[in-house]
Amino acid sequence: MSDTAVSWRSDAPMGLRERKKRELRARLSATATRMFLERGFDAVRVAEIAEACGVSERTVFNHFPTKESLLLDRFDDTLSALRAALADPAAPPLPAVLGVLDDELAGLTTWLAAQPDPAGATATLRRFRELSTSTAELRAHQHGMVERLTDAVTGLLAGRVGADRCAPEAQIAAVALLGLWRVQAASLNRHLAANHPPQRLRDLVGADVSRAAATIEPALREFTPG
Structure with missing residues (x-):
């Protein structure tokens, strides 16, 4: 986009x-x-x-x-940001990934705040989501990109602790981390429908993501050496 x-x-x-x-x-x-x-x-x-x-x-x-x-052109940006965020093995992975998510959310809400017609911009975002979720080719593309991201994050997490990238712990941890994007997308869709102002939208969506992150935090601890 x-x-x-x-x-x-x-x-x-x-x-x-x-x-x-x-x-x-x-x-x-x-x-x-x-x-x-x-x-x-x-x-x-x-x-x-x-x-x-x-x-x-x-x-x-x-x-x-x-x-x-x-249409769906942000996956490479997300992958680059995740690689940079997880590059330091001493930094806990969950806060690092939450930083990537927050940057994306901040960019979106800043864009919304800058639009001369916020209601029209919000409607455009909702139509975009409807198009991307209702079109078979776009759903398949997203699925493929999520698999690519999951494979990359699995390797990054495994490398932090000297584990094989096929280790089930690294695989499920990667799935859990990338599931936060699904939570953020669903929260955005729900709160956009209520036409909240941008800052309120950011606060509400961020709170939902934080709640989801709290549930997976214990499983991510082992991927910070020491």
């Missing part, structure tokens, strides 16, 4: 080439998101998105490997 359609990334300093690349990527995703929301995922061809942005279809696929990733 990108640009004014639905984007809440923060931009780190970068060179001109990288900035132009990111700007094009954001424009492609924003255009695709708008077209998908207006007409439905299946009704829009990648060639139409390319034409609307004045680029070739090949250029679109240079930035997004699949049609689904034009």
Whole structure:
């Protein structure tokens, strides 16, 4: 999700080439998101998105490997953030992962607060979620990305304690950690429906995630050496 359609990334300093690349990527995703929301995922061809942005279809696929990733484009960001958060084996994994979740939530609520039409922006977010959960191709894409994230986090947790990545303890711990994203998404969907102001939305969703985290905290202790 990108640009004014639905984007809440923060931009780190970068060179001109990288900035132009990111700007094009954001424009492609924003255009695709708008077209998908207006007409439905299946009704829009990648060639139409390319034409609307004045680029070739090949250029679109240079930035997004699949049609689904034009809409669901945050998994790589989440994976990079998780790898960075879990890089220090001495840092407890649960607070580190909660920091990633909170950054994502803060980005979303900051974006909402900056919109001239908060009610319209909230409606867009709800339509986005409805589209991503009701379309078979998008659900399958999300499932594949969650498996990829789970495999990566399993390896990171196992490495912290010198265990094999096939260790069942590491596998279930990774599933539990990534389940917090499901909790956050469900909480967002529920509280968005009540049209809470952004800061109140952040507080309510954050509280739900904290409650879920408290239930899995004992199982994560063993993945902090010492």
